[in-house]
Amino acid sequence: MKQNRKELLAQFRSIAANPRKAMEDYQKQTGKGAIGIMPVYSPEELVHATGFLPMGLWGGHCPVSKARVYLPPFACSIMQQVMELECDGVYDDLAAVVFSVPCDTLKCMSQKWKGKAPALVFTHPQNRGLESANRFLEEEYSILKKKLEKITGVTITNAALENSIQIYNENRAVMREFSRLAAEYPQFISAVDRHAVFKSRQFLEKSRHTAMVQCLIEAVRAEEPKPWDGKRVIVTGILAEPDGLLELFDELKLAIVADDLAQESRQIRVDVPEGNEAPLYRLARVWQNMYGCSLATDTKKKHGPMLVDMVRKNEADAVIVAMMKFCDPEEWDYPIYRQQFEEAGIRHLMIEVDQEITALGQARTRLQSFAEIL
């Protein structure tokens, strides 16, 4: 029996809120475990090809105390959360944790990792335009592949990897379609729901997630669109959480018509290229092709123009910058694209994201005033 939009969205919300259940269900169904994937970019396809479930580790919303022993107070909010959860043993059931280390905080985290799950660390080269960078990253992935094979006891064949690449490219394509749909139907897909659909892809096997999103797209398209009388915004940053923050968007009728969040659309922006080259090499090319992200060095500073373009294409009224507290790469990028916004006449607002915080009074005041100005 076909499910309707509301039922499907409730499922996405439940998965996004219960990653442990998603992991345990997967274990029951397949007999295989899970491997943690630290933010922001990793070749998840390699993990998928072992049959283990890649689980995104994007922090939580708990009070931080034990993490203070290991991280300075100015480490970003998301890593404070990850460290706290690690100290609480939340990640102990993972078979391993894959780390890319494009920022200083992640470098520290990878060195301080001391949970039961071993850390598998690799490096993204920052001189991304060079062919030697692709070759270097291919070699890093080859080392990671061997470590994964040893831990999981599974040989990752080229055929299995090609299959995983295809599954991931399909998922990215369907998520891009979903993002466009959410912009078309903001009256049916709230900001909280939109986020749940994105976040659940961190915890579900990707072909299953794709099938669920396809059902949702079909269910939404079957409904009669209604006129939207609110404003349209683009959100950029690492992530926009907690749900309470997104509920403010819904309450103030600020529809998220596109995003540039590391947890959301940056994950689906670039496909693994097709071609006859080896799959590891093509996986490495994804990093070279990445754009519009503070973690992927761009000496031409095209992040701002990309956002301006997104505003125009999506007929958005403004950009809201969800600034992760103490995230150096994002804070470093901000003054540059802020100036580019000013020059292009793009309205914008910066709000701070602190995963530990429970009171959203300040964000409410700022968003409310901004919505009134718009």
Ligand code: SF4
């Ligand atoms: S990119 Fe920013 S949010 Fe992510 S780990 Fe590094 S400092 Fe933290």
